[in-house]
Amino acid sequence: MNLCLWLRDSNFIESGEITLASTVTTVLRCLSYAPRLPALDWGAIVRRCMRYEAQLSLKLQHEQGPKLLREECINFALAHANDFSPLLLFLDELTDLSRFRKLELNLQSMLLYHLADLFKMFSSSRIEKLSSDLVAYFSSPVSSYLSYDLNQRSSLRVSFWKGLHQGLNGTLNESIYISNIEKCMEHLFFILPVPNCDSRPEAGLAGSMQEWLEAIRCLSKAPHQWLMAMLQVPDINQFHEKDNLDEVAKLITARVRLVRIGCLPISELAKLKSCILSDRSEGVWWNVLIDVVAAVSTAEVTLRRQWLLDALEISCIAEHPSTAMWFVGLLSGSCSQYMPLLVADPDSVLRDLQVTLPSLLLKSSWSPVAESVADKLWTAMERICAQKTESTSAGGGVCLPGQDHISESEARSFTSLARAVQQACISLKDYLPLHKQLRLANMEAF
Known part of the structure; x- marks a missing residue:
């Protein structure tokens, strides 16, 4: 009671004692845990504390005290808004878009993180408005959100995902909550960064990785029917622009994770x-393949064997055979004894295929498909090497008619692909019939 009266009666704005900010913060933090509070005008008290912080911020731009005070004001309001309508009105004002977009970054993040608490306090109409405001804030091309740098925007989105996850994690079950959470998730997923598997600190992608982690945690709690509809992958052949392909990559990556x-x-x-292993082998698709292999490599061996055989079969007919071969190399490497020593970059994966694939097939669980693997690899090699020969004769053009067509985009890496597949075939020659072994021995090396 004494702390409450002290907050009400203290004239700390006029006192000018800068050190008082930490005291006010501590008092508010203690009162946040109080089971009940006396009937005071808590709305006015919290607003006075917020104004005090604003004054101190002008004087102490590098101090944490004022910043923590405003955070504690919000924490206090969240803790007792159900008991005092002025505190609920205070939160209502803060989350109105016109006010929210002017708040400091840390306060925006805090309100987003406590989105589930706000949903439980607000009426149905206010929940609808809050959801629409947040969607507009993150999606509008003229939003003040875009004035932040990439890391700051990512931090805000991470807080948003965390807030939505808390709402789905058994906290909010009524349809009004779920429908608005779904609306927010759909728009938030749309602005997720393109997935990247580079975990090196110098790559500067820590924020992106954290964002994907929180997004997947949140999506895992979403209603299954809605989730599958949102992650529906369209026919990739109808897309030609990079941005559209990036969106498809995001959908596939989400499913994989x-x-x-x-x-x-x-x-x-x-x-x-077919979609994953047939598309062009450039840009973000390499990251998609790494994710897919990580998922497939933990499945039972019969499924892994089928993926390997299907990938080789797809390489025999696809316009982009290097994509399927990359997958074969990644899967072989992940399941072979050499895995800790391998480097997962496109060129190395193809070069190592002559070592990783035979090593994989020596395992007893993989030996039943060794001859089928060698046969399909032979077919792929014949096609790729024939294409390479024709391309060289034609002065660099890549053009096989009909079903055997290989995209011109493969031309720049055709020599390394043909060499890698040929060397892999040589390493598996013992699984081939004699006449193919003889043809392989007489084949010109690339």
């Missing part, structure tokens, strides 16, 4: 096998 955490069955990836 949900499989990896056990939220979706591995069969969900099998439906996308």
Whole structure:
């Protein structure tokens, strides 16, 4: 009671004692845990504390005290808003878009993190408005949110995902809550950064990785029917622009990572096998392949063997055979004894194929498919090497008619691809029939 009266009666704005900020912060923090409070005008008290912080911020721009005071004001309001309508009105004002977008970054993050608490306090109409405001704030091309740098924007989105996750994690079950959370997730997913598997600190992608981690945690709690509809992968052949392909990569990556955490069955990836292994092998698609291999490599061996065979078969007909070969190399490497020594970059994966693939097939669990693997690899090699020969004869053009067509975009890496596949075939020659071994021995090396 004494602390409450002290807050009410203290004239700390006029006192000018800068050190008082930490005292006010501590008092508010203590009162946040109080089971009940006396009937005072808490709305006016909290607003006075917020104004005090604003004055101190002008004097102490590098101090943490004032910043923490405003955070504690929000914490206090969240703790007792259900008991005091002025505190609920205070939160209502802070989350109105016109006020929210002017708040400091840390206060925006805090309110986003406590989104589930706000939903529980607000009326249905206010929840609708809050959801629409947040979608507009993050999606509008003229939003003040865009004035922040990349890391700051990522930090805000991480807080948003965390707030939505708390709402889905058994806290909010009514349809009004779920529908608005789904609306927020859909728009937030749309602005997720393109996935990247480079975890090096110098790559500057820590924020992106954290954002994807929180997004997947949140999506894993979403209603299954809605989730599958949102992550529906369109026909990739209708897309030609890089931005559209990036969006498809995000959809596939989300499905893959949900499989990896056990939220979706591995069969969900099998439906996308042709799409994943047939598309162009450039840019973000390499990161997609790494994610897919990470998911497939933990499946039972029969499924892994089928993925390997299907990838080789796709390489025999795809316009972009290097994509399927990359997958074969990544999967072989992840399951072989040499895995700790391998470097996961496109060129190394192809060069190492002559070592990783035979090493994999020596395992007893993989030996039953060794001859099938060698046969399909032979077919792929014949096609790729024939294409390479024709390309050289034609002065660099890549043009096989009909089903055997290989994209011109493969031309720049065709020599290394042909060499890698040929050397891999040589390493598997013992699994080939004699007449193919003889043809292989007489084949010109690339």
